Amino acid sequence: xRKHIFNAGPCKLPDxxxxxxxxxxxxxxxxxxxxxxxxHRSADFQAVYDEAVALFKEVLNIPEGxxxxxxxxxxxxxxxxxxxxxxxxxxxYVNTGTWSTAAIKEAKLWGEVQVVASSEADGFTYYPExxxxxxxxxxxxxxxxxxRGTEIFKDPDSPVPLLADMSSDICSRPVxxxxxxxxxxxxxxxxxxxxxxxxxxxxxxxxxxxxxxPIPTMLKYQTHVDKDSMYNTPPCINxxxxxxxxxxxxxxxxxxxxxxxxxxxxNAIYNELENSKMFRPVVKEGSRSRMNIPFLLREGYExxxxxxxxxxxxxxxxxxxxHRSVGxxxxxxxxACTMDDVNALISAMRxxxxxxx
Ligand SMILES: *Cc1c(COP(=O)(O)O)cnc(C)c1O
Numbered sequence: 329x330r331k332h333i334f335n336a337g338p339c340k341l342p343d344x345x346x347x348x349x350x351x352x353x354x355x356x357x358x359x360x361x362x363x364x365x366x367x368h369r370s371a372d373f374q375a376v377y378d379e380a381v382a383l384f385k386e387v388l389n390i391p392e393g394x395x396x397x398x399x400x401x402x403x404x405x406x407x408x409x410x411x412x413x414x415x416x417x418x419x420x421y422v423n424t425g426t427w428s429t430a431a432i433k434e435a436k437l438w439g440e441v442q443v444v445a446s447s448e449a450d451g452f453t454y455y456p457e458x459x460x461x462x463x464x465x466x467x468x469x470x471x472x473x474x475x476r477g478t479e480i481f482k483d484p485d486s487p488v489p490l491l492a493d494m495s496s497d498i499c500s501r502p503v504x505x506x507x508x509x510x511x512x513x514x515x516x517x518x519x520x521x522x523x524x525x526x527x528x529x530x531x532x533x534x535x536x537x538x539x540x541x542p543i544p545t546m547l548k549y550q551t552h553v554d555k556d557s558m559y560n561t562p563p564c565i566n567x568x569x570x571x572x573x574x575x576x577x578x579x580x581x582x583x584x585x586x587x588x589x590x591x592x593x594x595n596a597i598y599n600e601l602e603n604s605k606m607f608r609p610v611v612k613e614g615s616r617s618r619m620n621i622p623f624l625l626r627e628g629y630e631x632x633x634x635x636x637x638x639x640x641x642x643x644x645x646x647x648x649x650x651h652r653s654v655g656x657x658x659x660x661x662x663x664a665c666t667m668d669d670v671n672a673l674i675s676a677m678r679x680x681x682x683x684x685x
Contacts, residue, residue, distance in 0.1 A: 472497035
């Protein structure tokens with residue numbers, strides 16, 4: 329029986345992604361080979377790759393003048409590749425939690441980092457306002473903070489190249505891609521299985537590469553742009569899964585519909601948290617992510633944490649344990665999460681509360 333999956337990543341994926349990828353593992357098209365066996369240089373796989381890129385461009389409305397890449401290494405590899413390629417002297421970062429902190433740490437290896445805003449003093453419970461300086465090589469934001477559950481819903485105007493880690497909210501809303509020099513993320517939060525990283529990079533921005541720094545071939549964006557992500561063997565089956573998920577997003581009506589559904593799910597859970605006598609939200613209004621919703625037990629009930637997690641398990645609900653660094657609970661409500669999943673969680677919360685009056 330399929331569970332109600334609230335995992336933060338790898339995440340729940342659409343049934344069609346699972347079915348079609350499973351079928352391709354047994355036989356990929358009419359090739360007589362598995363998607364795990366077929367050559368990444370074959371015309372059959374090239375068609376999968378091209379379709380994934382084309383769907384991504386269509387669904388996200390990526391304008392001309394951008395390249396889409398599917399690479400290995402995770403979003404974490406991008407944390408070091410970005411400054412390695414583009415940080416000459418100084419870059420600006422917003423610090424909104426664990427992932428921004430990790431990105432900042434890598435950037436400091438290559439130059440000065442100006443942290444233009446941080447919500448750290450308040451436990452990262454809101455998305456801070458920031459001004460983008462004009463004297464930096466680039467500006468970096470994390471659009472959705474998977475662990476803390478804060479999100480910025482706008483695409484800021486920037487006087488310098490703007491880069492965004494959109495690992496956990498990509499394709500959950502329309503994005504004005506033209507505002508960004510680069511958007512990247514691990515695909516395992518909203519686009520497909522773990523093991524593949526998406527990069528949307530503006531051709532013009534590629535010219536900003538630090539000219540006098542030797543950069544290993546594999547860590548150079550230009551390498552992957554020149555070879556359309558096929559400089560080395562790409563993560564083939566993962567790209568197939570991404571292609572299937574993008575197809576599903578398109579069939580569902582695109583990112584506008586994804587956004588409406590995401591708002592419906594998040595509102596339902598946040599309403600429950602606001603009104604519950606047992607559970608409470610953590611993130612301040614205005615910054616509340618639609619993708620990751622952290623919550624805690626109210627005063628007097630704190631000792632029931634493990635019991636609630638066990639109760640969820642009985643109700644076939646998985647993935648609601650908070651990140652190990654923050655504790656409590658977190659419901660990740662990515663694109664493939666349904667109102668049926670959400671209602672199961674809300675019912676469990678109510679039933680648990682009633683049993684502990
Ligand atoms: C999960 C996550 C990462 C790390 O991704 P990996 O692919 O595991 O390296 C980075 N940034 C954000 C916002 C994330 O949610």
